[in-house]
Amino acid sequence: MRLRIDEDGIRNVVEEAIGKSLTACLQCSKCGGGCSHSEEFDLTPRQVVESLLDCQDQNVLDSRMIWLCGRHCSGCQAVCPVGLPLNDIMAVLREEALKLDIEPKYEQPSLVYHKFEHCAKHRGEGEASESMVGGETQPA
Amino acid sequence: MLEQVKDWDDDFYETFKPIAMGFVNEAEKCLQCGKCTGQCPAAAVTPSYNPRKIIRDLVYGNVKRVLSSVELWQCFFCSGCYSVCPMDINFPFFVFMFRLAAMNEGYGWEDVKQLEGYAEKSYLKDGITVSTFERNPFVMDNIGDISKIRVEAGLPPERTVSPRGIAEINMISDLSGMTAFMKQIGGVELLDCTTCTDEQAKRCKTKPMPSKVGKIKTHHRYYNYGEPGGKKNAEAR
Amino acid sequence: MSKKTLVIGGGIAGITAAQKIAQNGGEVILIEKEGELGGNFAKLAYTFPVLADAKMIVTREIQTAKATSGIEILPQTELRGVSGSAGDFTVELNSPSGTRSEHVGAIIVAAGFHYMEPTAYTEYSYGRSPKVVTSLEFEKMAAENRLPKGNARVVFVHCVGSRDKAKGYRYCSKICCSYSAKHAIMMKKANPDSKAYVFYIDIRALGKGYEEFIRDAMEVYNVRYIRGRVAKVIESGSKLIVRAEDSLIGNPVEVEADLVVLASAMEPPEGSRDLAGILGIATDEYGFFQEAEVNVRPCHSSKSGIFLAGSCTQPMEIASAVAMGGLAASEALTLIR
Amino acid sequence: MPRLDKVAQIPKPEQIFFFKSCVASNKYPGIEACGTESLRILGVEPVESDEQTCCGGFVTFANVAAPTASMPAVARNLSLAEEKNLDTCVVCNGCWTFLNEFGHFMNNNAEVKGSVNMMLNMMGREYKGTSHVFHIAEMYYRLKDDISKHVLRPLKGVKIATHYGCHYLGGGKYSAIDDAQMPTYMEELIDLMGGTVVPYAANRECCGTGFTQIINGKDLSLDHTQRKLDSVQEADPDMLIVQCPYCHSQLDRVQQQLNFRQGVNYQTPVLHIAQLVGMALGLPVSQLAFAAHVSGRERLENVLDRVGR
């Protein structure tokens, strides 16, 4: 999707809480690279910061990353060349998610790339898009 | 499981260039600058289509991911990316070639099947790709018979191609192997999801890989470029 | 053996070369095409990496040059013809008051550069919308305090004309990353509640203190850096919609902006090929003057006795232009002593 | 701005081979009727031939036909024009791109040309590559002085928005007569004929057909076309001018489909450049064949009343 970028969204809440601007992030992915549990997470800390800056709040709040990261390990925060307090960022995001009563997700994430869910019957969507029906179809 | 870089075929792109006879060139010059995706109309409406990533995967040799992806079939072919590319990479030619390669791997036949009518029923039978066939009820009753309008406009009621012209393109299609290509498409069977019966569901492609449908094993395509953080991936299994 | 040197071009490189030669006992004829000295440096408001006041530095340099004895400054003068060889050139200088021929021992070319007019970039609606400006115009706007007020959003676009085989030059203009950061900081200083966005592919901060300067822009001044080259700038009503891809996330993004600043490429000055023809020295494929040997003899042109200085050889920042001016001066001094 | 050196290369022939497009003939006959009639008025005699089949490019790029099948088909069509040694005039961006793209491809690739000619010799035809392919909008721009001489219905007070289409400008990055991002030759033609040009934000966006997306990925196509139509509706033009029958078909019919599916109300008539020039040159209303249009018919009638039947 094309994202419309502006300055509001929960990034302001996060920035006030940690007192540092998220634009300081170097996007060097040292945090994601160094993380020992990256297989279990669906987002790396870098992607969390970049999504917050891109106003993809829903994506971040729905992800599993904010629930599991930073609870007992601070691998990413230790290596960050800019010194962004990633654990506090995750903590603030957890509070925000709870405020929006999003229930926590601790289970194993589903695999990285997912199925093509086009089958109307199983997805419960009424009208499969016309184009799926066979026979000659029209340009418009 | 994570992707292994040792899985990739590094010299795929270099060895493929001479074979593709000029349709595939200049991709090694790609700056990965993102200008194509920035202006791409398809990338604006789809969750995960990204021309820059497809070019990157082709030059890196990650052929599996490109050919088995749904995104390869979401390109609008508007060559806007070619018009803004600082390195003049003709991306629609890449999509055209790698859709053929994906079909050779067994992907995408369900999309091509829907276009079979244009090639077999219209192009080879009466020489014109888009016939006067109408399916939209509003258009049928408001516009009615197009030949009446053609006569009013001073044109012959129907546009016809001479029988000899049709014979000639049929021969061209036989000689160049298009007819053999069309037979393969014939083998694909499309099921109507809205009136899906259990028996039909059994043979449907969302099930574990159906037995060969005609001569073609229709593989199931995946969203290979969806960002891991995408909403769908967050649902726990 | 004449003891004089001809310096072509009154920019910072030419002024430095003239001063160094005059301070070491040589005599200099400094010719400048425009009315007064300063060249591109005079058009700036601040310099990076320390946001020093450019106007003050330029006027000081010009004063010292005028004050030094042994430098003859000829404004609105152009070189018409050159003959002779190293150590003994006769040059014809053409000025509104008539032509004049001189005997000089060495020639230093410091013709400077020119910002490319991005008219070929119609996808950025340059020329169609008054809100899309080049970096030079932004400097003028900053100097005349015409920057947008209120919570305006300003977008800075890197690599317009550079690193582009189709519509521009293939080389990188080296200083756009730094001066875009400078512009962003100037914008933030002039209007604290404005928002600044910079679209980049790679950040090339190649000097002392440049990286820290750009990092300050990100950390202290909250300038948002997005990795992705701007694909389109569309006029929609009074606003401009800037479209690009945030390639670190993989999604196309859209920013509504009030002002778009294009960091256009540094190309050779107009007429650089004719000047090279008059002097009889080689130029490279883009029209910059060709050095004899890129690594070890950067100041020597293809003809002995003619030396090159400043950004007429390649895109370069002020510090290197000054350094090269000094080097060209010392080369010339070896000839005319 | 139009590349004037390219425009100068377009000759002003007495006769030209008029290449009929499939969507134009079978869905919007007004394009073909006005195209031929307006060229005749401007002094260029269009020559048509029943032997000419479809450009074969659609079936190829839609991967329904093998690529090796389309080059002989394109060569065969061009050989028809070469028999009468005429240049070719197409009305559709798609035909222009395929005839040009494969035409050039064969010209600088000798063995491919040899094997294609081997196939064509079986039918007694031969592809030499001498016939140049021009778009009808290029011809109009080349003959714009004649157009201004022959205008009988000046389009005074008609607000017209333009849509250029992707294949001609995007695909023809170096061979089209205008640059891909800020083309103005249609605006100049409209000013010439007295109309007022209405700019809108999504002017250079794709029409949304996506070549096969309207059939395979219909939701993506409708979504994109809706964004374009919203931007057109903001500018509220009297009509939208296109240069390709496929864009014409998409922008015209999807308005009705969106009205039906989402209850919105898009009523902008869509016209091909040939129909606009035909209207300005005073062709009879029956020949403009507005009856074949799906949406915006009342607005079209009201424009005709204003401009004069």
Next chain:
Amino acid sequence: MADNFMEEYGKETSRDVSMRTKKYFSDLFSLEMPLGRMMKMMPGMLKFMMHGKDTREDLFKFMPQMMPMMKEAITGKKEG
């Protein structure tokens, strides 16, 4: 049914996939005329010949060109 493309391909690496793709395209775009391909063209020519008198004459006019290609296809060596 596999959940993503990595499981789908299992042990197969991109190298095997690219071998298949390259072989497919080299057959598709090859311009030589081996005997097999000549044979595949026969039905198309016959249908064209059956179509009408004028098409039959054109094909016969083409015959002299056909002979060297046939010889070359059968013997498999380039001559002349």
